[in-house]
Amino acid sequence: DTEVTQTPKHLVMGMTNKKSLKCEQHMGHRAMYWYKQKAKKPPELMFVYSYEKLSINESVPSRFSPECPNSSLLNLHLHALQPEDSALYLCASSQDSQTGLSYEQYFGPGTRLTVT
Amino acid sequence: AQKITQTQPGMFVQEKEAVTLDCTYDTSDQSYGLFWYKQPSSGEMIFLIYQGSYDEQNATEGRYSLNFQKARKSANLVISASQLGDSAMYFCAMRDQTYNQGGKLIFGQGTELSVKP
Numbered sequence: 730d731t732e733v734t735q736t737p738k739h740l741v742m743g744m745t746n747k748k749s750l751k752c753e754q755h756m757g758h759r760a761m762y763w764y765k766q767k768a769k770k771p772p773e774l775m776f777v778y779s780y781e782k783l784s785i786n787e788s789v790p791s792r793f794s795p796e797c798p799n800s801s802l803l804n805l806h807l808h809a810l811q812p813e814d815s816a817l818y819l820c821a822s823s824q825d826s827q828t829g830l831s832y833e834q835y836f837g838p839g840t841r842l843t844v845t
Numbered sequence: 846a847q848k849i850t851q852t853q854p855g856m857f858v859q860e861k862e863a864v865t866l867d868c869t870y871d872t873s874d875q876s877y878g879l880f881w882y883k884q885p886s887s888g889e890m891i892f893l894i895y896q897g898s899y900d901e902q903n904a905t906e907g908r909y910s911l912n913f914q915k916a917r918k919s920a921n922l923v924i925s926a927s928q929l930g931d932s933a934m935y936f937c938a939m940r941d942q943t944y945n946q947g948g949k950l951i952f953g954q955g956t957e958l959s960v961k962p
Contacts, residue, residue: 760948771936771952772890785949817888823948833880834950836890 732756733837735820741843744810750840752803752820761803762834763795764819772819778803779825810844817841847872849937851953858927859961865912866922866956868937874898877941879920880950881911884934893935896920924958932960 733754742748752761760779764772777785778797792814794806803820821834848871858864870879881893896904896911904911912921924931937953 762948769934769955769957771955774949777948779948819888819890821890825948832948833892833895834890834948835892836882839888841888 733820733822733835735818735837735840737840738838739841739843741845742807742810743845744812746810747806747808749807750805750818750820750842752805752837753801754822754835755801756822756824756835757800758822758824758835759800760823760825760832761797762821762823763803763805764821765814766817766819766839768817776805807842810842812844815842815844847874847939847941847951849939849951849953851937851956853956854954855957855959857959857961858924860929861926863923863925864927864958866924866935866937866958868920868922868953870918870920870937870939872918872939872941874941877939879911879913880938880940881909881920881922882936882938883931884936884955886933890936894922927960929960929962932958934958 736751763775766772774787775789776795781797792809796804817839819839820837823834824832850869877898879896883891894904894906894909894911896913903913908925910923934955934957936955938950
């Protein structure tokens with residue numbers, strides 16, 4: 730099973746709302762990632778979790794708050810977002826993040842977020 | 846600094862023909878990995894093929910092959926016998942062995958491929 734699932738598929742939220750994106754994998758992967766992607770652009774890395782600890786934060790604004798409750802789950806908590814945060818948010822996982830150059834990242838289908 | 850360049854923003858190919866998507870990379874590391882991903886309009890990034898910097902043979906996966914020319918720092922994707930379902934955005938990406946990068950993939954800007962019937 731090489732599936733990464735993400736919920737919800739679509740989300741519309743106001744600038745004062747609090748919402749969460751969820752990601753789950755059951756491949757035994759120890760690295761999980763959040764990406765933000767604008768239309769016709771490559772994904773931009775936001776956060777990396779390695780063995781349930783935050784290992785990379787790409788200077789993401791604090792209105793985005795990641796959480797890794799266990800090795801299979803990854804959440805992204807959203808609060809006081811701006812319209813420019815509207816994008817496709819992709820979750821990915823890989824066997825490891827520190828070793829194994831060949832470890833491909835498996836991506837979920839993404840959450841299309843619209844901030845009004 | 847690591848960099849991936851995809852010079853073809855958009856390409857058209859006739860169904861059943863082969864197509865080559867270009868990718869050049871820049872890294873000072875000797876050990877690195879190159880990946881190609883496909884992203885249909887639905888949004889999911891689909892892993893296609895991987896080539897390691899020390900691999901002597903070009904990688905192949907079904908209709909996908911990677912034309913790896915290390916001296917030229919190029920890693921072009923070749924799709925044989927194009928199908929309508931191949932219409933998508935294609936991203937070339939690289940990962941190099943820099944510990945603090947934590948598995949970070951460097952992506953190119955992508956090539957949008959359209960397959961004509």
